[in-house]
Amino acid sequence: MTAIQFYDPCGPLEVSVPFAPRLDTLDGKRIGFVTNEQWQAFRTLPLLRDLIKADFPTAEVLPIDAYPQGNVLIPTEDTARKVKESGVDAVVVGNAA
Amino acid sequence: MKNAVSGLGLAPDAAMVTFPIDMFLPGSDLSAIPARKREFYNGLLKWQSEFKVGAPEAASLLSVEGRSYEDALQKANNLLITNLWGDGLPVWPATEDRVEWILRGSALPRTHRLGKFPPRGGITTVETCAIALAMAGGRPEYLPVLIAAVEACLEPEALFDQLQATSGGPFPVVIVNGPIAKDIRLNSGFGCLGPDPQRPAGASIGRALRLMQQNVGGALPGIGTMAIYGAMRYTNAVFAEDEASLPEGWEPHGTRRHGFPRGSNSVSVYFASGVTNIRRRGAKKETPEEDVTQGLYRMADFMRTPNFAALAGWEKGTPGAMMISPVVAGMMAKLGWTPKKLQEFLWEHSKIPMETIKRAGGLAWIEIDPSPAARESIKLDPWPIAQKPENLIFIVAGGDHPTHSQWLQAHSPAVVGKPIRVPETFDRLLAESDRDLGCGSDECRI
Numbered sequence: 001m002t003a004i005q006f007y008d009p010c011g012p013l014e015v016s017v018p019f020a021p022r023l024d025t026l027d028g029k030r031i032g033f034v035t036n037e038q039w040q041a042f043r044t045l046p047l048l049r050d051l052i053k054a055d056f057p058t059a060e061v062l063p064i065d066a067y068p069q070g071n072v073l074i075p076t077e078d079t080a081r082k083v084k085e086s087g088v089d090a091v092v093v094g095n096a097a
Numbered sequence: 098m099k100n101a102v103s104g105l106g107l108a109p110d111a112a113m114v115t116f117p118i119d120m121f122l123p124g125s126d127l128s129a130i131p132a133r134k135r136e137f138y139n140g141l142l143k144w145q146s147e148f149k150v151g152a153p154e155a156a157s158l159l160s161v162e163g164r165s166y167e168d169a170l171q172k173a174n175n176l177l178i179t180n181l182w183g184d185g186l187p188v189w190p191a192t193e194d195r196v197e198w199i200l201r202g203s204a205l206p207r208t209h210r211l212g213k214f215p216p217r218g219g220i221t222t223v224e225t226c227a228i229a230l231a232m233a234g235g236r237p238e239y240l241p242v243l244i245a246a247v248e249a250c251l252e253p254e255a256l257f258d259q260l261q262a263t264s265g266g267p268f269p270v271v272i273v274n275g276p277i278a279k280d281i282r283l284n285s286g287f288g289c290l291g292p293d294p295q296r297p298a299g300a301s302i303g304r305a306l307r308l309m310q311q312n313v314g315g316a317l318p319g320i321g322t323m324a325i326y327g328a329m330r331y332t333n334a335v336f337a338e339d340e341a342s343l344p345e346g347w348e349p350h351g352t353r354r355h356g357f358p359r360g361s362n363s364v365s366v367y368f369a370s371g372v373t374n375i376r377r378r379g380a381k382k383e384t385p386e387e388d389v390t391q392g393l394y395r396m397a398d399f400m401r402t403p404n405f406a407a408l409a410g411w412e413k414g415t416p417g418a419m420m421i422s423p424v425v426a427g428m429m430a431k432l433g434w435t436p437k438k439l440q441e442f443l444w445e446h447s448k449i450p451m452e453t454i455k456r457a458g459g460l461a462w463i464e465i466d467p468s469p470a471a472r473e474s475i476k477l478d479p480w481p482i483a484q485k486p487e488n489l490i491f492i493v494a495g496g497d498h499p500t501h502s503q504w505l506q507a508h509s510p511a512v513v514g515k516p517i518r519v520p521e522t523f524d525r526l527l528a529e530s531d532r533d534l535g536c537g538s539d540e541c542r543i
Binding site for chain 1: 103105106107108109111112120121122123125127130131134137138141142143144145146148149150151152153154155156157158159160161162163164165166168169170172173182190191192193196213214217218219220221222225228229231232308309312313465466467
């Protein structure tokens with residue numbers, strides 16, 4: 001038998017940033033939306049917002065336009081600062097395609 | 098999306114809810130959202146990453162066995178395809194010996210870290226490049242060009258994370274200046290966009306870069322890259338400018354665009370989304386002036402299309418590269434044309450009337466462009482396809498024949514230049530290349 005050994009070409013991943021801890025409940029929590037305004041986000045995110053409000057009546061769900069919107073503005077430090085300052089417990093980000 | 102998340106240093110299994118593309122189209126049925134609302138809630142409440150924060154491991158080795166070397170080689174290729182690491186053509190398994198051989202072409206240590214290859218964020222070292230070049234059938238003397246090209250791609254200004262993932266499928270174009278082009282048999286003449294067995298370097302270098310885009314960067318079709326049609330290129334585009342044929346007073350591209358000293362080795366990397374042949378030459382009794390001017394108008398007409406491929410590079414990048422053959426460059430120079438004048442002519446005559454842009458729905462694309470300068474350009478009528486003429490890349494390359502030019506339209510927020518570093522033993526590598534491939538000088542070519 002002849003053997004060939006060769007390298008995995010992928011380059012390893014480095015996980016350096018942990019995800020935010022999950023919430024125990026959405027009841028009574030403050031929830032925001034960050035939208036890139038692409039891929040029907042103007043329809044999908046308001047629908048999801050309404051669903052959360054209906055299923056978790058004590059949750060405070062911020063308006064879709066609470067933060068800067070669009071691909072140009074959402075990756076900026078200014079948007080990140082505004083999200084932090086708003087004191088939200090969780091954020092939903094959309095849409096990608 | 099997983100690629101994009103891991104490229105930020107997060108684990109690649111972010112909480113997300115995915116739907117078929119239909120839901121993201123105008124007028125779509127949104128009933129799947131209430132039907133799957135629990136998945137959104139679980140993402141906020143119960144989801145946990147399967148990955149832990151920590152340092153990466155070194156590249157691992159895989160092993161296959163066969164009744165003979167050929168059988169083992171077949172099995173290695175099968176495994177590479179099974180693992181989604183190939184490109185459909187046969188590859189050389191990156192064995193330890195082969196990678197060691199390729200690494201002789203590096204002026205940098207094997208473990209030198211070049212960055213994270215976006216969007217997946219695979220750690221990219223000199224060794225990572227050598228592994229890809231080994232798989233692509235490359236040679237040690239090609240490695241310096243590949244490393245410089247990767248360094249260019251990884252510059253933040255290139256926005257490579259977006260280009261890798263976008264549906265338009267832009268592919269890297271690597272333009273090489275300096276004597277290294279001839280040294281390593283990189284084509285600047287007939288067939289410079291390949292393939293060419295007499296000057297094969299561009300194929301291996303470009304294929305290695307493509308394999309890295311897929312394997313290290315995660316650009317798997319339909320999964321890691323939404324490139325709808327793909328770039329139709331297994332080898333990207335890697336070629337050299339024909340510096341020896343530049344008319345007197347015409348500086349090489351690397352000098353004009355990036356300020357590299359003439360005679361130094363460098364790459365200039367941008368991203369193209371298509372290649373268009375332009376029948377440049379006149380067909381009857383044109384004067385030299387008519388032949389040149391009519392050809393330039395034909396080029397400008399191709400460039401003057403409201404498809405907005407160029408919008409990404411409107412301010413700092415490029416609308417594309419116009420390739421002019423050496424004999425045409427000589428004709429133009431005799432009539433007083435310079436690269437600057439040519440850029441100005443093409444820029445001026447490729448402007449698009451705003452009415453045409455409106456008719457094609459282009460205003461919205463300009464309005465949402467990330468560049469404030471590009472958004473501001475909506476006031477211009479006619480609309481220039483770049484902020485300034487110098488953004489246009491103008492290259493003297495191709496066969497010494499006057500009939501055609503080539504327009505490589507861009508989707509490129511930047512044009513990134515990098516110097517090429519060669520090891521002290523480079524001359525020995527070139528001698529070994531002559532030994533292995535036969536004489537590589539112009540005198541020996543067919």
